[in-house]
Amino acid sequence: MKKLLIASTSTVHGKGYLEYILPELSELFKGVHEILFIPYARPGGKSHDEYTEIVKNAFEKINIRVKGIHEFKNPIDAVNNAKGIFTGGGNTFLLIKQLYDNKVISSIKNVVENGVPYFGTSAGSNITGLTIQNTNDMPIIYPPSFNSFGFINFNINPHYLDPDPTSKHMGETRETRINEFHTLNKIPVLGLREGSWLQVKGSKLTLKGPLFARLFQQGKQPVELAPESDLSFLM
């Protein structure tokens, strides 16, 4: 059974890295002693080692060892042998480019579809959707495709931000950007606010965390979805 936890952010304001979601991770990775970490998105240009170190320190608190995919000679073998996978945030274009370049797309797809638990934050959540086209990131590198894993049958907009009614800035709001996406694409988009996450168990999808999420569908008004909503209709 497919098991995923798809989080808007790694860090909520005022807490440490992954701190808010550690209890959930204990549950997701129950019985798993070591997970494979994919640091390809390199937030702030961090090295793979530096990034993996931060993740190791966080998972130590729930007694799970972490090994970076870059530490393995063969990344495909690393994926095929993984008991759990975490893909961290950073730049989504760089992440997907690296996943294609290292030829791990189909392996990750395969093991996750077959029940290896997957955890993603931010860019690592973007790639669980059908495409990365609702990332907020800058296109700092040209990927061979915008297509991603499609573990869910829609796209994620992580770090979803509501329009600021007092703003004098004329640049597009997040909602405007997603609406522009829907002038060309039919894929539904779920705006996940920081502190929200999705729990996937097989074909069951639930909105978790204390906040509402905002669902955008082509040709429809956006809808606010309450915490604990059953979103399986989107799967």
Add this chain to the structure above:
Amino acid sequence: MKKLLIASTSTVHGKGYLEYILPELSELFKGVHEILFIPYARPGGKSHDEYTEIVKNAFEKINIRVKGIHEFKNPIDAVNNAKGIFTGGGNTFLLIKQLYDNKVISSIKNVVENGVPYFGTSAGSNITGLTIQNTNDMPIIYPPSFNSFGFINFNINPHYLDPDPTSKHMGETRETRINEFHTLNKIPVLGLREGSWLQVKGSKLTLKGPLFARLFQQGKQPVELAPESDLSFLM
């Protein structure tokens, strides 16, 4: 002599479309009775006709006629016969895709390099740089390349936004995103705040408007540049 006006935004808070910059446009398009408008970026999903209508109404105030590139049978001929060009804002990925699809990249490059005055706002300014990689837009469509005109020897980040020190949002700031770009790319990036524009006359480049701009260069601290700064060193 190359003549461009590269604006951060079409509209500043509290004013009408292009209103703040009409006097400059009168000067840029002096002696030009009709300009070619490129509506490909389609802000908010507007049709090419709807978008062109808005531009017509704005340019009417300075007695310049406007014809949309989509109104011509052959877009390449339209470019080659143009006496002035304006590319409006919207989605930069859609804009560049349409420019490639309609095979007008080399024609526009050629006529602008040979003195046809060019005006761009937002996405229309992004494409004057070497690549579109510092756009703020969502990748709503997959373009054949991120390479753009390179009328200037750097990239533009339009609608540049300073970090909000009171924000509790954990998503990346604009500065963080540009720094991530510089972990992979050497191209300098100029953050143009709304109300700023660049004036290009041959190899002379000047920052115009009432605001400072922020220059990001790989491996250096960002620099604030004052209005009327001579930026020809970036050309």
